[in-house]
């Protein structure tokens with residue numbers, strides 16, 4: 001079916017500011033596809049971001065958009081969602097923005113199980129500021145601030161978020177855009193805190209320093225390591241070290257959603273007052 | 276307790292803030308525990324769900340400020356409360372609030388500093404932080420009440436100013452005011468003015484979030500109200516999208532400043548005490564002003580011609596009022612519970628042309644009336 005992206009795009013803002021071949025484009029396309037399939041009206045959606053290449057995404061989306069401070073998008077989104085629980089609130093963030101400076105908000109929003117979706121475009125690097133290592137830069141990989149190779153072990157965001165209490169955790173990768181859209185749709189539909197990591201390419205800042213300056217080299221490097229959860233389950237530890245699982249990796253539909261719990265309290269207090 | 280049929284409450288200042296916020300229509304609070312402001316959060320967590328509003332204790336001070344601005348952009352009347360170190364953490368997002376013009380009220384119940392300082396003791400050392408804490412040029416509205424009835428009314432006024440001028444407004448208390456209990460008569464609902472932000476009533480499809488063609492305060496439209504609009508902490512134009520156009524940025528910065536300095540008649544507030552025929556002028560704010568008034572009264576009783584000006588709106592600083600008050604005085608006395616901050620503004624207001632006696636104190640023990648009295652007597 002021919003697909004109409006136009007209602008969700010601010011055409012007048014094109015061309016975008018991203019490097020040709022940047023993985024963020026796949027994320028944006030997948031978001032729009034999912035919004036459209038769910039028939040969410042643009043005016044009923046808020047997309048909130050922090051600072052960085054990924055966080056420029058909301059500017060191109062024709063929905064309510066808020067480009068906040070570095071790392072803090074989730075806290076702004078929490079205020080929006082609590083005040084307007086009937087609306088759709090999505091956060092889009094990079095790995096540095098979302099899991100370094102914004103890490104505290106990330107785990108606590110997951111713990112509360114507030115009904116927002118957080119998407120982290122994980123390209124393993126700080127792109128906009130010039131290629132410094134992030135919490136997801138692989139051990140040994142080169143970065144502007146790791147000229148001899150990264151000395152720090154990296155986060156597994158899926159494990160982090162599952163541990164923190166997110167009730168929906170998924171991972172996709174830019175080598176399979178169709179799956180990314182499917183995962184985002186499921187995340188958007190999920191009632192409660194949903195998290196989607198999208199393993200993505202920043203060939204300009206990460207690839208260039210790690211022998212993958214061509215976008216396709218980096219996309220292939222990602223795509224070749226992605227395996228389904230089924231395959232992952234059967235892998236040896238050695239094999240696992242060279243791969244990562246994709247798909248819906250954790251789902252819990254029983255956990256109470258935070259705003260619902262709060263509304264129940266309001267209703268209970270109102271009842272007591274009138275009694 | 277009733278007094279002449281009035282409903283008198285005996286409340287600590289922190290509780291007064293919370294009660295007044297609800298009376299002002301506050302329906303969102305995002306906070307983080309910190310002494311000596313926590314009772315505001317305690318009370319809001321009990322009051323808000325009873326009024327259909329929302330309270331959240333965020334994971335940190337920064338997130339608390341973020342949640343408040345997010346809620347505000349979705350249409351809420353939002354409040355946060357903190358103290359020194361927490362205020363320092365909030366400053367980046369406070370600046371974001373100025374930039375995107377998000378109405379909200381930020382309470383700083385001041386304690387001794389810098390750093391962790393004196394968590395359970397008062398100070399007035401965050402006066403300049405309130406003005407210049409966040410980076411970049413921006414106008415500030417900050418209010419520092421001295422008495423509990425005034426805290427009630429000034430909390431309401433803080434919300435009104437925030438809504439009227441679409442910006443964060445800072446309410447400065449200190450540990451003395453926050454924890455001291457005093458009688459308050461909450462005014463009847465409907466007996467005081469409530470101002471809500473001016474709404475855009477045009478076609479949502481052509482909504483410009485920063486349309487300042489006709490007025491300096493852009494009409495507001497909350498998220499999810501038919502439009503799809505953008506805003507950012509980057510310098511932005513009428514569309515809400517980034518601009519690096521130097522002329523536009525200059526004119527927009529001038530507008531931000533004008534919306535405060537051009538409306539001083541609606542923002543300024545000073546109180547005078549025994550000021551007629553005074554030859555010595557005392558200038559003091561917040562809790563210290565209480566001690567200063569006691570000192571002025573005692574000095575008057577001893578025949579000293581002394582009077583007092585008390586800024587209630589501390590930012591923008593009431594420089595014209597201070598000039599008028601101070602220009603013919605033999606001596607000015609400026610007691611403040613810090614190492615000297617407001618005194619710089621007083622010096623400028625009187626064109627460095629009046630002798631000034633500073634009365635400063637730190638260490639957590641408030642300035643006593645007799646310390647101010649001694650300063651008055653010294654210059655009399």
Ligand code: SF4
Nearest residue numbers: 018019022053127202
């Ligand atoms: S620097 Fe990296 S993340 Fe940023 S636009 Fe370029 S490729 Fe994308």
